[in-house]
Amino acid sequence: xxxxxxxxxxxxxxxxxxxVADLAGVSIASASxxxxxxxxxxxxxxxxxxxxxxxxxxxxxxxxxxxAQRTGLIGLAVADIGNxxxxxxxxxxxxxxxxxxxxxxIHATNANAAGETELLRGxxxxxxxxxxxxxxxxxxxxxxxxxxxxxxxxxxGQLPDDAPIDNVRADSIAGVxxxxxxxxxxxxxxxxxxxxxxxxxxGAARDTGxxxxxxxxxxxxxxxxxxxxxxxxGLAAARRLLERSGxxxxxxxxxxxxxxxxxxxxxxxxxxxxxxxPHDVALVGMDNTDITELTFPRLTSVDLGAAERGRRAARLxxxxxxxxxxxxxxxxxxxxxxxRDST
Amino acid sequence: xxxxxxxxxxxxxxxxxxxVADLAGVSIASASxxxxxxxxxxxxxxxxxxxxxxxxxxxxxxxxxxxAQRTGLIGLAVADIGNxxxxxxxxxxxxxxxxxxxxxxIHATNANAAGETELLRGxxxxxxxxxxxxxxxxxxxxxxxxxxxxxxxxxxGQLPDDAPIDNVRADSIAGVxxxxxxxxxxxxxxxxxxxxxxxxxxGAARDTGxxxxxxxxxxxxxxxxxxxxxxxxGLAAARRLLERSGxxxxxxxxxxxxxxxxxxxxxxxxxxxxxxxPHDVALVGMDNTDITELTFPRLTSVDLGAAERGRRAARLxxxxxxxxxxxxxxxxxxxxxxxRDST
DNA sequence: TTGAAAGCGATACCAT
DNA sequence: ATGGTATCGCTTTCAA
Numbered sequence: 024x025x026x027x028x029x030x031x032x033x034x035x036x037x038x039x040x041x042x043v044a045d046l047a048g049v050s051i052a053s054a055s056x057x058x059x060x061x062x063x064x065x066x067x068x069x070x071x072x073x074x075x076x077x078x079x080x081x082x083x084x085x086x087x088x089x090x091a092q093r094t095g096l097i098g099l100a101v102a103d104i105g106n107x108x109x110x111x112x113x114x115x116x117x118x119x120x121x122x123x124x125x126x127x128x129i130h131a132t133n134a135n136a137a138g139e140t141e142l143l144r145g146x147x148x149x150x151x152x153x154x155x156x157x158x159x160x161x162x163x164x165x166x167x168x169x170x171x172x173x174x175x176x177x178x179x180g181q182l183p184d185d186a187p188i189d190n191v192r193a194d195s196i197a198g199v200x201x202x203x204x205x206x207x208x209x210x211x212x213x214x215x216x217x218x219x220x221x222x223x224x225x226g227a228a229r230d231t232g233x234x235x236x237x238x239x240x241x242x243x244x245x246x247x248x249x250x251x252x253x254x255x256x257g258l259a260a261a262r263r264l265l266e267r268s269g270x271x272x273x274x275x276x277x278x279x280x281x282x283x284x285x286x287x288x289x290x291x292x293x294x295x296x297x298x299x300x301p302h303d304v305a306l307v308g309m310d311n312t313d314i315t316e317l318t319f320p321r322l323t324s325v326d327l328g329a330a331e332r333g334r335r336a337a338r339l340x341x342x343x344x345x346x347x348x349x350x351x352x353x354x355x356x357x358x359x360x361x362x363r364d365s366t
Numbered sequence: 367x368x369x370x371x372x373x374x375x376x377x378x379x380x381x382x383x384x385x386v387a388d389l390a391g392v393s394i395a396s397a398s399x400x401x402x403x404x405x406x407x408x409x410x411x412x413x414x415x416x417x418x419x420x421x422x423x424x425x426x427x428x429x430x431x432x433x434a435q436r437t438g439l440i441g442l443a444v445a446d447i448g449n450x451x452x453x454x455x456x457x458x459x460x461x462x463x464x465x466x467x468x469x470x471x472i473h474a475t476n477a478n479a480a481g482e483t484e485l486l487r488g489x490x491x492x493x494x495x496x497x498x499x500x501x502x503x504x505x506x507x508x509x510x511x512x513x514x515x516x517x518x519x520x521x522x523g524q525l526p527d528d529a530p531i532d533n534v535r536a537d538s539i540a541g542v543x544x545x546x547x548x549x550x551x552x553x554x555x556x557x558x559x560x561x562x563x564x565x566x567x568x569g570a571a572r573d574t575g576x577x578x579x580x581x582x583x584x585x586x587x588x589x590x591x592x593x594x595x596x597x598x599x600g601l602a603a604a605r606r607l608l609e610r611s612g613x614x615x616x617x618x619x620x621x622x623x624x625x626x627x628x629x630x631x632x633x634x635x636x637x638x639x640x641x642x643x644p645h646d647v648a649l650v651g652m653d654n655t656d657i658t659e660l661t662f663p664r665l666t667s668v669d670l671g672a673a674e675r676g677r678r679a680a681r682l683x684x685x686x687x688x689x690x691x692x693x694x695x696x697x698x699x700x701x702x703x704x705x706r707d708s709t
Numbered sequence: 710t711t712g713a714a715a716g717c718g719a720t721a722c723c724a725t
Numbered sequence: 726a727t728g729g730t731a732t733c734g735c736t737t738t739c740a741a
Contacts, residue, residue, distance in 0.1 A: 037516055039718055050728040055720060064726060081516065084493055085432045086718030089733045094428065096471075096493065105457050105656075110448050117447065117474055126493075128439070129472045131460055150427055150439070150469075150493070171422065173380050254659060287660045294662045313448070316597060317630045317660055319637045382734055393712045398736060407710060429734030432717045 038078035047074035058082065095125045097340065098151035100142055102159050104131045106252075107283065107312035108329045109157070112179065115333035116155060123341060125152075132158075140168040153340045155179060155333075159223050175343045177336045181224045187351045189339045193327040195225055198358035199232030200239070202279050202307045202325050205360055207240045211277035211305055215246035217260045217289055218281040223252075229281050229309075245275040252281065257288025265296055276304060277366075283308040283315055286322050290365070306365040320364030328356035381421035390417035401425065439471045440683065441494035443485055445502050447474045449595075450626065450655035451672045452500070455522070458676035459498060466684060468495075475501075483511040496683045498522060498676075502566050518686045520679045524567045530694045532682045536670040538568055541701035542575030543582070545622050545650045545668050548703055550583045554620035554648055558589035560603045560632055561624040566595075572624050572652075588618040595624065600631025608639055619647060620709075626651040626658055629665050633708070649708040663707030671699035 044054035047070040057063040057071040058080070074080075088094045097120050101109040117127050128151055132138045139158055154172075157179040158165060169176055169188050177189040206214055216233045219226040226249075237244060248264050250256030257280060268274040278293075280286035286308030290300060298304050300320060308315060311326035335354050343349065387397035390413040400406040400414040401423070417423075431437045440463050444452040460470050471494055475481045482501055497515075500522040501508060512519055512531050520532040549557055559576045562569040569592075580587060591607050593599030600623060611617040621636075623629035629651030633643060641647050643663060651658060654669035678697050686692065 040720095041718080051719085052721085052729075053727055056727090059720085062726065067727080079514065083432075083718050085428060085437065086733090087720075088428045089432050089718080089735090090720050092733070094493070104460065105453050110453065114448050114474075117472075121474075127472055129460075129470055131457075131464075150437070173424065254656075291660075291662050313597075314660060317634075317657060319634050319662065383736095384734080394735085395712055395714090395737080396710085398734095399711090402736080405710070410711080426734050429717090430736075432719090432734080433736050435717070 037083075038075075038080040039083065040080075042078050043071060043074045043080050046078060047071045093152050094150055096128045096151045097125050097337070098128045098130060098142075098154035098156075100130045100132050100139060100154065100156040100158075102132055102157070104129060107314060108310045111310075111312060111329040112157070112333035115330040116337045119334050119337035120341065125341075137164075140164045153177070153344050155336045155340060159225075161224060175340060175347065177340045177343075179332050179336050181228065184353075189336075189343060189351055190353045191332045191336045191339065192353070192355050193225075193329075193332060194355050194358055195228035195327065196232035196235070198309060198325040198327050199229050199279070200236040201358055201360040202309070203233065203236035203240065205323070205362070205366065206277045206279070206305055206307065207242070209305065209366060212242065213245035213273070213275045214242065214277045214279060215248070215264060215275035216244060216279045216281070217248045217250070217257055217264065217285050219250070219252040219256075219285070221249060226252075226281065233279065245273075250285070252284060254284045254288040254291075257285030258292050259288075260285070261289040261292035265292060265298075274298075274304070278304060278306050280306065280308045282310050283312045283322060283324055286324070286365075287314055287318055290318055290322070301364070301366050308365075311361050315361070315363060318365075323363045323366040324361055326359045326361050328358065331356045380426075381418075381423040382426065383423075385421050386414060386417045386423050389421060390414045436495050437493055438468045439494045440468050440680075441471045441473060441485075441497035441499075443473045443475050443482060443497065443499040443501075445475055445500070447472060450657055451653045454653075454655060454672040455500070455676035455679075458673040459680045462677050462680035463684065468684075480507075483507045496520070496687050498679045498683060502568075504567060518683060518690065520683045520686075522675050522679050524571065527696075532679075532686060532694055533696045534675045534679045534682065535696070535698050536568075536672075536675060537698050537701055538571035538670065539575035539578070541652060541668040541670050542572050542622070543579040544701055544703040545652070546576065546579035546583065548666075548705070548709065549620045549622070549648055549650065550585070552648065552709060555585065556588035556616070556618045557585065557620045557622060558591070558607060558618035559587060559622045559624070560591045560593070560600055560607065560628050562593070562595040562599075562628070564592060569595075569624065576622065588616075593628070595627060597627045597631040597634075600628030601635050602631070603628070604632040604635035608635060608641075617641075617647070621647060621649050623649065623651050625653045626655045626665060626667055629667070629708075630657055630661055633661055633665070644707070644709050651708075654704050658704070658706060661708075666706045666709040667704055669702045669704050671701065674699045 040051045040054050044051040049067060049071060054071050057068045099116060153175040155177045166186055179191050181192055182188060182190045218229055221227055221230060246264055248260035250260040278289055280289050286306055290306055293300055293304055300306055308322045308324040311324040315322040315324045339352060383394045383397050387394040392410060392414060396410060397414050400411045442459060496518040498520045509529055522534050524535050525531060525533045561572055564570055564573060589607055591603035593603040621632055623632050629649055633649055636643055636647055643649050651665045651667040654667040658665040658667045682695060
């Protein structure tokens with residue numbers, strides 16, 4: 024029966040509004056008001072401020088969140104926080120939401136689909152006002168979980184067209200076409216591709232795009248290899264590809280890598296085999312990450328707009344948090360080709 | 367005067383314990399107990415669980431945190447979330463704390479000292495149970511703020527020896543010595559260094575280490591350059607260095623770069639100038655980030671244990687959260703040299 | 710075993 | 726302008 028109510032607050036634990044109010048000899052309501060810059064007579068304000076200062080009062084954000092029904096936190100779920108593409112995206116998102124005084128809660132899903140849906144069910148109702156996620160693969164379970172998520176979610180990546188969820192996507196197909204056209208325009212004809220896994224959304228899209236872009240120029244793939252979206256996989260795939268074309272004659276004169284990591288691996292294999300880049304083989308990566316500047320020669324790469332996608336996703340989410348009634352929106356970020364020294 | 371208290375909860379907003387309790391026809395206390403797996407008769411438990419299932423109940427973590435006085439969130443403040451070293455550290459920390467069901471709240475300080483102390487005063491009392499920070503520079507203000515932080519903080523990086531704060535540090539000096547010894551042992555004599563800014567903690571330590579390590583082998587620096595800890599700065603500094611030693615005669619036969627980004631920039635400048643690596647000039651980076659594998663040739667690099675430092679910092683913090691009474695601890699992670707193809 | 714009620718810390722709505 | 730108090734959703738005594 025509220026014993027504490029009637030005993031004055033001795034310095035127990037960190038300061039609360041009550042500590043400040045007691046010290047200033049005012050009600051907690053007045054203390055709260057002054058602390059939030061609403062009303063208060065000069066005299067009372069001064070007393071409260073002095074008291075707050077003296078006890079080093081810092082408002083407890085948890086309590087405030089409970090009352091306000093919002094935390095100011097935005098969740099970001101990515102497969103791998105080390106992947107340069109996600110790093111780019113994270114940076115853009117962070118910058119965008121920091122402007123609104125919000126913070127980023129980052130969660131690595133480790134490309135684990137079960138974990139991702141669990142996240143939507145759990146974490147979505149945990150601490151975040153909204154959430155941005157970029158799943159590598161999208162399953163039925165994802166869609167289900169997304170549909171009943173308790174907070175707004177924006178998905179970066181491909182989603183079925185009828186999914187009623189805010190969605191920002193890259194245009195891989197157009198991106199691949201940019202690369203292919205660039206290679207053909209600069210005289211390459213035997214164009215090979217080193218792709219990621221076909222059962223991922225980006226892998227599948229890039230495969231389709233590659234074949235149709237070549238067909239549009241009256242060409243067929245010189246060769247195709249698959250592996251993970253990693254440097255090591257790119258290195259291994261490129262070695263297989265080089266081995267297959269033992270004679271210089273049927274070696275591809277250009278290779279399109281499905282991302283910059285694969286491209287870096289490929290470059291490594293080429294240089295190690297004494298192949299000159301771009302003289303003998305032109306090389307194009309995708310994602311236009313920082314990696315492109317680190318290699319020698321620097322990599323030509325298709326910018327699929329990771330940063331821009333992050334920025335737009337953040338904006339979509341922020342606007343939805345302002346007004347939950349707007350219908351689902353879909354944005355597509357157009358790719359650009361950034362030519363450097365590998366083509 | 368508590369109107370709501372007496373009206374049954376109609377489907378308003380997301381389900382709460384009250385929703386579940388009302389639906390199951392039990393008290394919220396019982397509902398809470400069942401939901402947390404404490405007690406409850408089989409019959410009652412079943413009813414509550416069914417009700418929770420039906421309304422898709424997910425506990426509100428904010429409310430729980432307010433009660434429990436902990437959020438399960440760990441804050442991480444780094445200068446730049448894109449820097450590969452921090453990425454390594456983040457990954458290690460994330461993995462470590464995820465095991466304990468905690469999550470990472472990441473904050474980019476953009477190397478802004480004012481922001482960092484503000485963080486300690488504000489965010490530390492905001493949402494996190496504890497915090498790991500890795501400041502580039504440590505000021506008086508930092509130390510002050512650290513001293514009165516409301517939650518435990520672990521600092522990754524150098525701190526004054528008498529600072530009563532958990533602290534994990536790299537041993538830059540030993541790291542530089544490893545590199546220098548390796549270069550000398552492999553026959554290099556004219557060793558230059560491309561360093562970061564001298565007014566940063568790591569920059570200063572590496573400079574000291576470089577000079578003393580050389581002196582220990584009876585050598586003097588062949589040349590020294592400074593710039594930021596970036597690829598571009600490394601590239602520019604290496605160009606200046608090459609220009610200075612116009613004749614091949616007094617060109618350094620080895621360069622130590624203060625981090626891998628600088629090393630990559632340096633490599634770029636060397637290769638562009640037609641210098642063979644490692645034949646003409648050996649090159650050693652520091653931090654042993656993923657970058658070392660991406661370049662051609664791959665970079666020999668001193669591993670200052672970023673991942674290990676992150677892991678230890680996480681462990682220190684977790685143990686302190688368990689028991690706040692232990693005194694401040696200080697750990698130093700020993701460096702290792704990882705030889706690759708650039709030496 | 711179950712339920713009533715007291716908090717956690719802050720804000721907001723009332724009266725005064 | 727100021728103070729009392731209900732409330733956010735949950736956990737946790739304390740009684741019954």
